[in-house]
Amino acid sequence: MILSRRLFFALWPDDASRRALAAEAGRLAPRCGGYPLPAQNMHITLAFLGSVDASRLAALLELTRAWPAPQGEWTLDRLGHFPQPRIVWAGSQTPDPALLALHAELWQALARHGFTAPQRDFTPHVSLVRQADLAAPDSRLPAPLRWRFDHLALVESQLGDGGSRYRTLACRSG
Ligand code: 2AM
Numbered sequence: 001m002i003l004s005r006r007l008f009f010a011l012w013p014d015d016a017s018r019r020a021l022a023a024e025a026g027r028l029a030p031r032c033g034g035y036p037l038p039a040q041n042m043h044i045t046l047a048f049l050g051s052v053d054a055s056r057l058a059a060l061l062e063l064t065r066a067w068p069a070p071q072g073e074w075t076l077d078r079l080g081h082f083p084q085p086r087i088v089w090a091g092s093q094t095p096d097p098a099l100l101a102l103h104a105e106l107w108q109a110l111a112r113h114g115f116t117a118p119q120r121d122f123t124p125h126v127s128l129v130r131q132a133d134l135a136a137p138d139s140r141l142p143a144p145l146r147w148r149f150d151h152l153a154l155v156e157s158q159l160g161d162g163g164s165r166y167r168t169l170a171c172r173s174g
Contacts, residue, residue, distance in 0.1 A: 003054055006157045007169075009047040009106055011070070011099075013126070017147040018042040021076075021090060024141065025128035028079075032088045034132035041166060044074075044126050046103050046152075047110055047117075059113055061170045064154040067109075069174035072098030077144040080125065081135035088132040089125035090141055099124055099149070106152075130163075150174035 013021065018039040025036035052060070076090045100122070107117040151173040158165045 004051045005054055005057065007049045007052045007060065008045050008155055008157065010043040010045050010153050010155050011149045012043045012151055012153060013147045017145055020145055021126055021128060024090065028088055028136050029129045031137055032129050032132035032134045034086065034088065034129040036129055037127055041164065042126050044124055047106050049115055056113070060154055063109055063113065064152065064170035064172055067152055067172040069150065069172060070102055070152045071150055071174050072096050072102070073146060073148050074099055075144050075146045076126065077141050079136040079139055079141060081132065086131050086133060087127045088129040088136050089127050091123060091125040095124045
């Protein structure tokens with residue numbers, strides 16, 4: 001019996017954007033010293049919940065399904081590096097206000113369910129390369145990528161030998 005699940009809320013770029021991000025990851029990985037993430041894993045985490053007792057899952061599924069359909073457009077145009085946990089990522093010079101509002105509203109709703117938002121600032125990003133000891137040589141993406149977000153997903157992360165596998169448990173789309 002599964003007693004706890006590793007859960008997070010995320011937005012998933014459309015197929016073309018994910019392919020473009022995976023190509024960028026492949027270009028950067030040899031320069032940054034890590035390994036590129038595959039197209040199917042390209043996402044932006046809005047709320048990482050960590051290990052959640054399975055008894056709380058029903059409420060999270062309900063919250064997801066009842067959420068107003070998200071709508072916005074995000075331009076990815078910059079590259080960044082988190083030295084810990086050694087990630088090279090794509091993000092924005094100016095994060096979209098609708099994206100920041102969605103993040104804030106989601107955490108307000110999660111707080112009503114007893115979850116606590118992290119203290120640190122939210123840096124919207126898509127992880128491209130893991131175990132990256134070096135930053136990307138440029139701070140800009142070679143070509144800005146615009147994508148419309150219209151799917152909010154509650155996702156389970158399963159850690160395995162070949163990296164993380166993500167499974168969407170519930171999705172709210174526009
Ligand atoms: P990352 O891509 O920046 O590592 C599933 O693991 C998702 O949750 C990933 O997008 C990951 O973000 C994020 N995540 C994992 N651990 C986290 C943590 N401690 N705090 C915030 N986000 C985390």
